[in-house]
Amino acid sequence: VEAGKPIRCKAAVARKPGEPLVIEEIIVAPPSHHEVRVRIICTSLCQSDVTFWKLKDLPAIFPRILGHEAIGVVESVGEDVDEVVEGDVVIPVFLPDCGDCADCKSKKSNLCSKLPFQLSPWMPRDKTSRFTDLKGEVLYHFLNVSSFSEYTVVDTAHIVKIDPSIPPSKACLLSCGVSTGVGAAWRTANVEAGSTVVIFGLGSIGLAVAEGARISGATKIIGVDVNQEKFEIAKKFGVTDFVNVGECGDKPVSQVINEMTGGGADYCFECVGLVSLMEQAYACSRKGWGKTVILGVEKSDSLISLRCADVVGNGKTLTGALFGGLKAKSDIPTLLKRYMDKELELDKFVTHEVDFEDINKAFDLLLEGKSLRCVIWM
Ligand code: CXF
Ligand code: ZN
Numbered sequence: 227v228e229a230g231k232p233i234r235c236k237a238a239v240a241r242k243p244g245e246p247l248v249i250e251e252i253i254v255a256p257p258s259h260h261e262v263r264v265r266i267i268c269t270s271l272c273q274s275d276v277t278f279w280k281l282k283d284l285p286a287i288f289p290r291i292l293g294h295e296a297i298g299v300v301e302s303v304g305e306d307v308d309e310v311v312e313g314d315v316v317i318p319v320f321l322p323d324c325g326d327c328a329d330c331k332s333k334k335s336n337l338c339s340k341l342p343f344q345l346s347p348w349m350p351r352d353k354t355s356r357f358t359d360l361k362g363e364v365l366y367h368f369l370n371v372s373s374f375s376e377y378t379v380v381d382t383a384h385i386v387k388i389d390p391s392i393p394p395s396k397a398c399l400l401s402c403g404v405s406t407g408v409g410a411a412w413r414t415a416n417v418e419a420g421s422t423v424v425i426f427g428l429g430s431i432g433l434a435v436a437e438g439a440r441i442s443g444a445t446k447i448i449g450v451d452v453n454q455e456k457f458e459i460a461k462k463f464g465v466t467d468f469v470n471v472g473e474c475g476d477k478p479v480s481q482v483i484n485e486m487t488g489g490g491a492d493y494c495f496e497c498v499g500l501v502s503l504m505e506q507a508y509a510c511s512r513k514g515w516g517k518t519v520i521l522g523v524e525k526s527d528s529l530i531s532l533r534c535a536d537v538v539g540n541g542k543t544l545t546g547a548l549f550g551g552l553k554a555k556s557d558i559p560t561l562l563k564r565y566m567d568k569e570l571e572l573d574k575f576v577t578h579e580v581d582f583e584d585i586n587k588a589f590d591l592l593l594e595g596k597s598l599r600c601v602i603w604m
Contacts, residue, residue, distance in 0.1 A: 229302035229312070230256050233263070237357070237375035238585045239365060241289045243282045246586045247374065252291075252365060254377045255356040257304035261349070261379050263356075264316060267394045269296035269373040270576075270599045271588045272403045273429070277523075278368065279589070287347045290366040291357055293374035294320045297388075297398040301377060309382050315390040317401050319554040320369035322350065322383040336413075336553045341383050343548065345369075350381050371401075374585065376604055386558045389566075395579065395601045396565060396572040400558050402549070403599070404575055406521060407434020407497070408561065409550020411442055414519050415493045419443030424483055424491040425465070426507055427498035428456040430575065430598045431521055433463040435495045438550075440464035441569055444493075448486065450479060453595075462574055480509035487512070494518040501528050508532065513540045520546040575599045 227233055233254045238247035257263045275292045300314045310316060322338040329335040337343065341350045347366035348354055356379035357365035357372070370384045388397060399405075407430070411417045423439040425432045428451045439447050440463070449457065449465040457468040467486065474482050484490055490512030496504045499522030508518045532544075552558070564570040578600035580587050591597035 227301060233377050235376035237291050239289050240279050240292050243286060244280050249583060251360055253358045254379060257302060257379050259305045260307060260351060260382050261304040262307060262310060262382060262385060263301045263377055263379050264298035265301045265377055266296050266298040266373050266604045268398055268601050268603045269293045270398050270601050271592055276592055287366050290368055291372040291375050292368045294369040294371035295398055295402040296373035297394045307382055310387050314387050316385040316387055317397060317558060318371040318380045318385055319401055320371055321549040321554060323554040324383040336549060336551055386554050388559060388562055392562055395576055397562060399572050399575055399599055400561055403430045404434045405552055406550040407431045408438035409552035410495055410519050410521055410547055411435050411438025414547040414551035415517050417442040417444050417493050420445050421492040422446040422487050424448045424450060424494045424510060426450045426496045426503045428460045432497035433460060435497060436463040436465050437571060478506060480506040483510035490516050492516060496520045496522045498522045499524045501530055504530050508544050511542050515541060517543045576601055
């Protein structure tokens with residue numbers, strides 16, 4: 227391995243939608259301006275990897291290197307990079323934080339306007355790829371990270387330098403899913419002590435919202451799901467009450483929650499990605515101050531319906547967030563410190579660990595609903 231030269235290494239390539247990833251040798255170009263080449267230490271699987279791996283809709287974006295929840299070491303840096311040097315430990319993040327634009331400078335936003343987030347298969351600045359296979363075919367990037375490779379190239383707006391003493395299998399969780407849930411409670415909603423919180427969907431994101439609500443001092447955390455088995459797991463994440471949507475009879479779930487909470491919850495979080503649940507969440511947030519946060523990813527042109535009479539004069543807020551409203555460069559180090567100080571619990575999210583060669587097992591476990599986070603070691 228030599229700075230400035232292409233690297234030959236192993237990657238797990240998504241060649242066709244829904245088919246097992248293929249471990250093969252690829253070529254990773256050196257980093258260009260404002261880019262760093264990173265040796266991945268470990269990566270974990272997020273539901274979004276599975277979503278884009280399955281996607282058959284045209285234009286199909288294959289062959290592609292998926293993976294976006296990771297931690298690694300800077301192998302080399304491109305021109306105009308002064309933020310990190312070779313050997314620094316970094317967490318890549320799908321959402322940019324350029325530090326220069328009006329949004330990055332404001333503490334009210336985490337949506338960079340210099341390199342606006344888009345679902346692009348290229349590097350964010352010059353819209354080209356750093357990956358080719360041994361036949362010379364271009365391999366597409368994913369979410370600005372592409373961590374299912376021993377080496378990847380990431381823009382400096384998408385990396386956060388961290389304290390290297392943090393266990394990598396825990397630190398990598400803050401790269402996407404766990405940060406998104408914890409951040410939604412902590413930053414987007416700003417849950418305060420004594421609050422009542424409702425979480426729709428008890429997958430990793432919902433459980434991370436519970437963890438964020440727990441460390442914020444919420445006293446009642448109501449978990450909503452269709453799968454009774456989720457409730458046992460959720461207890462370990464501080465969820466205090468459960469509503470099984472399948473057991474609400476004729477009542478809409480919002481009515482059940484309104485009755486349980488005496489008029490609605492302080493904070494509601496939608497973590498599934500279903501319009502009907504977004505509407506239900508809004509319907510059981512408390513009049514006057516209730517706040518509903520949408521984290522679930524629905525089809526992008528789906529519409530949410532609200533009756534005007536139910537909106538005017540109710541004082542409720544409905545909002546959404548990417549990455550839990552976190553500003554990657556400043557908030558990830560804060561969350562890592564809270565983990566090291568034993569306030570934030572991360573260990574309970576790691577249910578499985580596999581070697582890189584067995585990456586397809588991580589997909590199976592998530593598809594079967596058996597894992598929360600499966601860490602993949604390079
Ligand atoms: C998601 C956020 C919503 C768009 C797709 C990617 N991020 C990470 O999993
Ligand atoms: Zn993700």
